[in-house]
Amino acid sequence: MNVLIIGATGYLGSAIDEALAARGHRTFGVARSDAARQKLQARGTAVVEADLAKPQTLVASVQDADAVVYAANITDADNWSVGANALRAIRKGMAGSEKTFVYISGAWVYGTTGQTPVTENSPLNPPPLVLRRLEHEHLTMEMTKVGIRGLVIRPGIVYGRGGGIATMFVQSARERGAATVLGDGTNHWATIDVTDLGALVALAVERGLPGRAYNAVNDDRPQLRAIAEAASRGAGSGGATRSVPQEIMGLFGDCLALDQLVSSERAKADLHWKPVAPTIVEELERGSYLTASLAS
Numbered sequence: 001m002n003v004l005i006i007g008a009t010g011y012l013g014s015a016i017d018e019a020l021a022a023r024g025h026r027t028f029g030v031a032r033s034d035a036a037r038q039k040l041q042a043r044g045t046a047v048v049e050a051d052l053a054k055p056q057t058l059v060a061s062v063q064d065a066d067a068v069v070y071a072a073n074i075t076d077a078d079n080w081s082v083g084a085n086a087l088r089a090i091r092k093g094m095a096g097s098e099k100t101f102v103y104i105s106g107a108w109v110y111g112t113t114g115q116t117p118v119t120e121n122s123p124l125n126p127p128p129l130v131l132r133r134l135e136h137e138h139l140t141m142e143m144t145k146v147g148i149r150g151l152v153i154r155p156g157i158v159y160g161r162g163g164g165i166a167t168m169f170v171q172s173a174r175e176r177g178a179a180t181v182l183g184d185g186t187n188h189w190a191t192i193d194v195t196d197l198g199a200l201v202a203l204a205v206e207r208g209l210p211g212r213a214y215n216a217v218n219d220d221r222p223q224l225r226a227i228a229e230a231a232s233r234g235a236g237s238g239g240a241t242r243s244v245p246q247e248i249m250g251l252f253g254d255c256l257a258l259d260q261l262v263s264s265e266r267a268k269a270d271l272h273w274k275p276v277a278p279t280i281v282e283e284l285e286r287g288s289y290l291t292a293s294l295a296s
Contacts, residue, residue, distance in 0.1 A: 053082050112187075119263050176242075188222065224257075
């Protein structure tokens with residue numbers, strides 16, 4: 001298939017691109033700058049010049065693609081409308097095609113989950129920072145009504161390849177001799193290795209069921225303090241941690257402090273997917289974060 005990836009130069013998009021290419025698909029990445037164009041060309045990904053902020057520039061490309069993956073990282077709450085407008089343009093361009101559209105959301109939309117792992121049918125209770133993701137998910141699911149195979153992926157906190165949110169723990173351990181923990185650190189994180197996530201998205205492109213959401217998480221459910229201690233050990237700080245109030249990080253801190261138990265049984269059943277990478281604790285203590293540059 002010809003697969004268009006929106007956000008192909010990012011942390012998630014790069015792994016998704018790699019997974020799709022490994023399964024024989026031809027990938028196209030959206031670029032709006034020379035730097036993005038060069039990054040895509042360097043790894044052999046075809047370039048589509050378009051801009052999310054100008055949604056009409058996406059229409060021709062989505063019409064030419066067999067499938068579209070939306071993995072753009074919009075972090076500014078004031079700019080969520082950019083994504084919504086882009087999704088509306090994509091819907092218009094793909095309507096009636098019966099082609100596949102995959103939106104990458106996140107497990108934070110469940111909020112704090114309690115003691116029973118949530119499934120894709122559980123109520124959503126997102127913290128303010130990611131509230132607008134519900135609109136994006138709704139727009140994706142509504143695509144099924146106009147002849148598009150729309151589906152949603154909800155990954156946990158993504159780690160691996162020395163990147164992602166986990167670098168915060170490593171950086172604080174290297175710079176201050178102790179990894180920073182928000183609150184008492186007893187909350188559980190839902191996590192997923194970036195390579196395992198790429199594999200799941202590729203499977204969803206090929207055989208995901210339209211109108212469905214799929215959680216993408218590991219089977220382990222580590223506490224935040226265990227993650228920070230592993231990062232500290234890997235950084236040579238002997239497992240030392242220090243606690244700070246979650247309020248110090250504002251709305252982002254509210255997300256990091258969520259206590260989440262999440263099930264990915266649907267992805268395993270529908271897509272025959274299984275995470276195989278080391279856990280976040282193993283990766284921080286003995287894997288890619290030991291030598292990774294934190295500049296990225």
